[in-house]
Amino acid sequence: MPLFDLGVLGGGQLARMSIQAAQRMGLRCLALDPDPECCTAQLAPVIAGRLDDPEAIARLVGQSDRITLENEFIPAWAIAEAFALAGAEPQRLMPGWDVLATVQDKLLQRQAYARYGAPTPRAVPLEGDGSEAIEAIGFPMVLKARFGGYDGKGTRYARTPVEFEALRPQWQDGWLAEAFVPFRRELAAMVYRSPHVCGAFPTMETVQTNHVCDLVYPSGVDASEVAIAAVEAVGGYGLFGVEMFELEDGSVLINEIAPRPHNTGHYTLDWGGVSQFEMHVRLAMGLPLTEPVGGDTCMANLLGPPGDGDLRSALTGALEVPGSHVHWYGKAYRAGRKLGHINAVGAGCVDRAVAARSRFWDAWAR
Ligand SMILES: Nc1ncnc2c1ncn2[C@@H]1O[C@H](COP(=O)(O)OP(=O)(O)O)[C@@H](O)[C@H]1O
Ligand SMILES: [Mg+2]
Numbered sequence: 557m558p559l560f561d562l563g564v565l566g567g568g569q570l571a572r573m574s575i576q577a578a579q580r581m582g583l584r585c586l587a588l589d590p591d592p593e594c595c596t597a598q599l600a601p602v603i604a605g606r607l608d609d610p611e612a613i614a615r616l617v618g619q620s621d622r623i624t625l626e627n628e629f630i631p632a633w634a635i636a637e638a639f640a641l642a643g644a645e646p647q648r649l650m651p652g653w654d655v656l657a658t659v660q661d662k663l664l665q666r667q668a669y670a671r672y673g674a675p676t677p678r679a680v681p682l683e684g685d686g687s688e689a690i691e692a693i694g695f696p697m698v699l700k701a702r703f704g705g706y707d708g709k710g711t712r713y714a715r716t717p718v719e720f721e722a723l724r725p726q727w728q729d730g731w732l733a734e735a736f737v738p739f740r741r742e743l744a745a746m747v748y749r750s751p752h753v754c755g756a757f758p759t760m761e762t763v764q765t766n767h768v769c770d771l772v773y774p775s776g777v778d779a780s781e782v783a784i785a786a787v788e789a790v791g792g793y794g795l796f797g798v799e800m801f802e803l804e805d806g807s808v809l810i811n812e813i814a815p816r817p818h819n820t821g822h823y824t825l826d827w828g829g830v831s832q833f834e835m836h837v838r839l840a841m842g843l844p845l846t847e848p849v850g851g852d853t854c855m856a857n858l859l860g861p862p863g864d865g866d867l868r869s870a871l872t873g874a875l876e877v878p879g880s881h882v883h884w885y886g887k888a889y890r891a892g893r894k895l896g897h898i899n900a901v902g903a904g905c906v907d908r909a910v911a912a913r914s915r916f917w918d919a920w921a922r
Contacts, residue, residue, distance in 0.1 A: 560586040562840060563620025565613065565635070567594030567602050569885040569894065570626035570817045573825070575600050577833035583841065588616040595886045613638030623649045624794070624840035625656075628815050629704060632657035650840045651794035651815040658790045659815050663702045663732045665790065669810050672789035675782060676810045677801075679734035682727055686720065689733035695720070696736035699727050708767020737809055739801035743775050744820035745783040746832050747796045747813075748848075750839055754787075756780035757832065757848045762799070762820050768892070769819045773854040773906045779808045786810045795836040797821060819894070823853040826881045826899040854905035856913040858884070860893035865920035873912075873919030874898055879905070880912035 562578050564571040567589025575585040575596060587596045592604040605612025607630045617623055617638050632653040639646055639653075646652060658664045662679075669676035680692045682699060690697070697720065701710030712727070713736065714720040742764060746757040761775040783798040790813065797818020799811040821832035827850030830838075838845055867884065874882050877900065884896040898916065900909035 558619050558621045560584045560620040561622065562586070562837065563588070563616040563623045564596070564626060565607060565616065565623065565630050566626035567591065567596035568626055569595055569887065572596040572599065572885060573822075573833045573883075574624070574626065574817060574836050577831060578837040578841075580834075581837070583837065586616060586620050588612060598886050608634045610634045610637035610641055614641040617642040617644045617648075621648065622840050622842070624816075624836065625651075626816050628656060628659055629706075630656070632660065651792050651796075655790050655792040655794075655815060659792075659813060661702050662700055662705065662812060665812060666732070666734065668789045669786060672785065674785040674789045674810055675808065677735040677737050679732050681729075682731040682733045683729055686724070686727075686733070690717070690720065693733045693735055698734050698736050699723060700732050700734065701727075702730055702732050708764075711767065737801045737811075738803070739809075740804050741775070741802045742811070743777070743779050743800040743802050743808065744772070744818065745779060745798050745800070746818060746821040746824070746835070746848075747780075747783050747787045747798055748835050748839060748845060749784075749787050749793050749796070750842075750845060751793065753845050754784060755847065756783050756798075757821060757824060758850075759783070759800075760820055760823070768859065768894075769857055770859075771854065771856055771906070771909070772820045772823055773909075774852050775802075777802070777806070782808045782810060786813050794839050795832060819857065819897075820855075822883070822897050823855040823899055824848065824850065825883060826901050827851055827853040828901070851901055852903070852905055853899050853901045854909040856898045856900075856909040857894060858882075858896040858898065858913065858916065860890045860895050861917065861920060862891045863921075864889065866922070867920070869922060870916045870920035873915035875912075877908050877912035877915060879908055882912075882916065 561583040564587045567587040666679035696715040699712040745759045759779040763771040797814040824831040829850030880900045
């Protein structure tokens with residue numbers, strides 16, 4: 557029997573919060589991260605190694621019964637090779653590497669949704685001089701890196717042929733072109749899917765500032781059907797964050813999915829029901845699932861301050877707001893980096909999460 561119950565590829569905050577949920581149930585966890593001082597190292601052993609190195613991954617696999625991940629950019633081939641090296645059965649991994657390979661490529665994702673009949677913007681490869689993509693998509697157009705994009709890095713807009721020309725130096729083969737969606741709101745829902753059970757957490761509205769998730773709160777609508785279709789379309793098992801666009805007429809299109817816990821699911825840490833992290837662990841471990849039911853909660857992200865501050869004062873400031881809970885990841889500060897989040901529960905949760913966040917930063921800098 558391996559030493560650890562659960563091995564996590566990655567040691568950032570999503571691994572940390574998954575491991576916190578697992579440890580609460582008594583499970584022994586191990587992580588792999590290039591940084592031995594990653595925030596997960598504060599609570600569990602971490603193997604220092606690259607996430608694209610099959611030998612490093614094999615060391616995690618060799619010591620852990622079940623394997624999951626917090627980061628969808630780990631090359632699917634490296635995980636497959638690691639499982640071969642460790643002589644481990646693929647069923648010990650959730651989500652599977654074939655699903656990962658689809659999700660890693662924004663074009664393959666779009667094609668999978670279209671094939672499945674799930675609603676999604678039209679997308680084509682952006683190749684050659686781009687004229688075929690212009691012909692197929694027209695303007696306004698969104699240009700995206702197929703691989704490796706996050707927080708809007710790798711997303712560009714061309715409203716006109718002139719803007720398209722101006723962007724030419726910024727894209728190359730390996731980008732895609734897709735229809736611009738004139739959305740009314742962005743929505744997100746966490747989807748859980750095992751071979752036996754499938755369902756979704758509530759549909760949330762998400763507000764992005766400079767392409768980074770800023771606020772998440774109940775949307776008042778239920779887009780579960782579309783969210784679940786996205787996961788079925790890629791044949792995924794595990795926990796998935798599904799980002800969606802809501803149009804003026806109320807219809808919903810899939811933007812993208814992440815095969816792991818997601819920033820838009822952090823509210824579940826305090827909503828009273830099962831958290832996304834516990835659901836992730838239950839899925840990865842093959843444990844029974846439970847229906848996610850909880851109360852209205854709003855999450856405000858704490859994005860990196862430009863300089864040092866005082867956490868204890870900041871906590872005092874934020875926690876004066878009733879019903880607020882601070883989650884601090886223990887990461888090194890960098891401007892714009894996701895360092896933590898605040899959840900506020902109950903009536904008026906949006907105003908209270910925003911108020912708690914401003915008090916947090918006011919007190920931090922003082
Ligand atoms: N087709 C589109 N039409 C309009 N806005 C879009 C479109 N695709 C992406 N966006 C905007 O850009 C943001 C980032 O795009 P996304 O594909 O989610 O990339 P990332 O991997 O960086 O999250 C989205 O949250 C949305 O605000
Ligand atoms: Mg996104």
